[in-house]
Amino acid sequence: MIDTAIPVPVPAPADSVVGAMKGFAQEIGALSAFRLESCIHCGICADACHYYIATEDPQYTPIWKVEPFKQAYKREASALAPLYRLFGFKREVTADQLAQWQHLLFDSCNMCGRCSLICPMGIDVAALIEQSRHAMFEAGLAPKELYDKAAHQHRTGQPESSVEPYRDRLLSIGVQFGVDIPLDRPEVEVMLCVPRTDIEHYPSAVAALARVMGHLGVSCTFRSDGLVAENYGYYAGGKDWQRDISMRLIEQAIACKAKILLISECGHAYTALRWEAADLYGKALPFKVLSVTEFLADELKAGHLKLAKSTDGKTTFHDPCQFVRKGGVNEAPRELMKAMNVDLHELENHGGFSFCCGGGGGVIDIQQAAPLRYRTMEVKLREIDDTGAQTLVTSCSDCRRTFDDAQAHFAWNKKPSSLLELVASNLIGAGDAP
Amino acid sequence: MDLLSFARGLGLKIAIAVFCMGVAWRILAFALLKIRRDFNRPREPILKYLLGGLITVGSRSWPHREFIGRTGAGEALGYSYHLGLFAVVLLFTPHIIFLGSLFGVTWPGLPSSIITIISVLTLTLFLAVLFRRVTNHVMRMLSNFDDYFSWFITMLVLVTGLAATAHVGARYETLLAVHILSVDALLIWFPFGKLMHAFYIFPSRAINGALLARKGATS
Numbered sequence: 050m051i052d053t054a055i056p057v058p059v060p061a062p063a064d065s066v067v068g069a070m071k072g073f074a075q076e077i078g079a080l081s082a083f084r085l086e087s088c089i090h091c092g093i094c095a096d097a098c099h100y101y102i103a104t105e106d107p108q109y110t111p112i113w114k115v116e117p118f119k120q121a122y123k124r125e126a127s128a129l130a131p132l133y134r135l136f137g138f139k140r141e142v143t144a145d146q147l148a149q150w151q152h153l154l155f156d157s158c159n160m161c162g163r164c165s166l167i168c169p170m171g172i173d174v175a176a177l178i179e180q181s182r183h184a185m186f187e188a189g190l191a192p193k194e195l196y197d198k199a200a201h202q203h204r205t206g207q208p209e210s211s212v213e214p215y216r217d218r219l220l221s222i223g224v225q226f227g228v229d230i231p232l233d234r235p236e237v238e239v240m241l242c243v244p245r246t247d248i249e250h251y252p253s254a255v256a257a258l259a260r261v262m263g264h265l266g267v268s269c270t271f272r273s274d275g276l277v278a279e280n281y282g283y284y285a286g287g288k289d290w291q292r293d294i295s296m297r298l299i300e301q302a303i304a305c306k307a308k309i310l311l312i313s314e315c316g317h318a319y320t321a322l323r324w325e326a327a328d329l330y331g332k333a334l335p336f337k338v339l340s341v342t343e344f345l346a347d348e349l350k351a352g353h354l355k356l357a358k359s360t361d362g363k364t365t366f367h368d369p370c371q372f373v374r375k376g377g378v379n380e381a382p383r384e385l386m387k388a389m390n391v392d393l394h395e396l397e398n399h400g401g402f403s404f405c406c407g408g409g410g411g412v413i414d415i416q417q418a419a420p421l422r423y424r425t426m427e428v429k430l431r432e433i434d435d436t437g438a439q440t441l442v443t444s445c446s447d448c449r450r451t452f453d454d455a456q457a458h459f460a461w462n463k464k465p466s467s468l469l470e471l472v473a474s475n476l477i478g479a480g481d482a483p
Numbered sequence: 484m485d486l487l488s489f490a491r492g493l494g495l496k497i498a499i500a501v502f503c504m505g506v507a508w509r510i511l512a513f514a515l516l517k518i519r520r521d522f523n524r525p526r527e528p529i530l531k532y533l534l535g536g537l538i539t540v541g542s543r544s545w546p547h548r549e550f551i552g553r554t555g556a557g558e559a560l561g562y563s564y565h566l567g568l569f570a571v572v573l574l575f576t577p578h579i580i581f582l583g584s585l586f587g588v589t590w591p592g593l594p595s596s597i598i599t600i601i602s603v604l605t606l607t608l609f610l611a612v613l614f615r616r617v618t619n620h621v622m623r624m625l626s627n628f629d630d631y632f633s634w635f636i637t638m639l640v641l642v643t644g645l646a647a648t649a650h651v652g653a654r655y656e657t658l659l660a661v662h663i664l665s666v667d668a669l670l671i672w673f674p675f676g677k678l679m680h681a682f683y684i685f686p687s688r689a690i691n692g693a694l695l696a697r698k699g700a701t702s
Contacts, residue, residue, distance in 0.1 A: 079518045087683040090622065090677070091561065092624075092625050093558070095621045097550060110624070110625065128508055128509045165695075166547065166701065169558060171539060171692065173694065324698060327521075330522065333523075337524070375698070377699030
């Protein structure tokens with residue numbers, strides 16, 4: 050029996066609540082207000098959420114996760130706010146209430162956006178949850194693991210300390226796998242960044258990226274001062290930190306005159322850079338932001354990339370939420386797999402409707418969320434098993450790490466692999482795989 | 484002034500005034516908030532994502548295949564009573580005459596017997612909707628005064644309308660006055676509660692659909 054008891058939250062001090070609600074109120078634009086007002090309390094969003102599906106616990110209903118913020122908006126900023134306050138229809142959000150919601154906004158939400166596809170009113174519930182995380186951060190209620198990593202990344206560029214700095218680690222990976230790691234070149238077409246998950250856990254994926262780019266003959270570089278793709282400010286809800294962390298990459302891309310900022314397999318980095326960074330920057334970015342998957346699919350279409358047939362047998366693909374559902378990179382992975390003649394057996398829920406791996410939104414890093422995460426993951430693992438595929442491929446390192454963790458936890462018989470590495474090992478004329 | 488004269492005279496005028504001003508304020512209030520510009524480069528050209536918005540207005544009327552097993556029945560129930568209400572409000576000849584006096588346009592109606600059948604069916608669906616709201620643990624948790632009062636006032640209009648048509652319980656003039664008063668009450672309540680979703684539903688779908696289509700994502 051898996052214990053999914055809710056951890057006892059530490060109440061936030063009253064002034065933190067005021068700060069949180071202030072932060073939230075500052076963020077309320079017309080669009081968010083419209084979303085909050087449009088809810089008809091039908092509860093249908095629960096049926097899209099894997100936390101609710103796995104537990105049947107109503108508190109995991111996505112729109113319920115923003116309830117205190119809806120309450121605060123209606124009381125403070127809505128069209129009827131004076132009436133709500135005068136008659137006491139909407140009470141002030143309390144410190145206890147907000148502390149209770151930490152579990153709902155962080156431990157039990159991957160920010161995967163599946164709920165935004167089911168709402169009959171068309172509300173983007175996931176966008177509201179992201180805004181609510183900002184308010185929780187302001188209240189000092191971001192989970193410690195996310196807060197600490199965000200603080201560390203904001204300060205140093207790395208989410209955590211490492212035995213050797215990532216720059217050196219990158220060069221070591223190059224030596225280990227026998228690939229040239231382009232570093233700190235002054236002027237290039239493409240600037241590369243990688244998830245620290247790859248640097249720490251999947252060095253073969255870093256080597257695969259370097260190998261593929263070298264094979265294509267693309268003028269590219271990593272930059273010592275802008276290596277890490279992830280943005281823990283985004284996970285933790287710290288908007289200013291998110292901006293500053295994004296700015297490291299933006300400044301480096303500008304410095305090397307890159308036309309493309311290429312994000313390796315990291316879904317949340319893609320959301321943070323492709324769909325949010327320009328807003329935080331305050332103007333359009335002077336370069337394109339692409340995921341490595343869509344970049345390679347474009348190279349394939351242009352005839353620059355030739356791939357050999359894969360021999361991996363029956364394969365299924367996990368669509369990372371941030372790339373596919375929230376990012377629109379739907380066809381690119383399938384085009385690459387088709388070119389390699391992958392025997393693809395789609396999951397029952399795939400493409401935009403895929404279930405999250407369970408680790409997204411920083412949940413993989415939150416210790417107290419683990420029991421519930423494992424319970425929720427069973428929805429996904431069952432679907433994967435039902436395909437009968439022996440191989441699971443994905444295009445996001447955090448998804449890969451989550452599945453690896455599941456393999457260890459459940460003694461699951463599948464090992465997730467990377468689409469990028471699959472491409473790198475099937476380059477025609479590229480020699481041995483990394 | 485008797486009750487009927489008040490209900491369809493001054494009472495109705497007050498109700499319509501509250502309705503119009505309230506709805507206008509609820510919508511205007513959004514315009515007073517900040518509208519943020521999106522600087523992130525769209526994946527699709529503007530016409531394509533505007534089209535995505537329009538398509539979502541229609542497509543979100545029914546759950547995607549992936550969700551239908553879990554939500555199809557509930558959504559069917561919801562849409563059924565809405566359709567019943569529209570039929571009763573818009574296709575009952577006395578309503579058409581009344582609306583014609585307000586807007587100057589009339590259209591053919593359905594026979595009274597058909598409207599009565601639709602009304603009874605709609606009434607039954609209304610009770611089913613309430614039953615679902617109090618028995619489904621998600622809906623019960625989300626529900627507040629607004630949900631129950633909006634249900635009650637809409638139900639009241641339906642019941643008093645049926646009573647007036649069937650001439651049951653009092654003199655026709657009294658029944659009609661009570662029915663029109665319930666409509667007045669509904670119009671007054673409308674801008675203060677969830678009934679406003681009638682104005683929000685299509686723009687909300689269109690906006691979400693367009694924003695997802697802008698990214699090239701499924702909507």
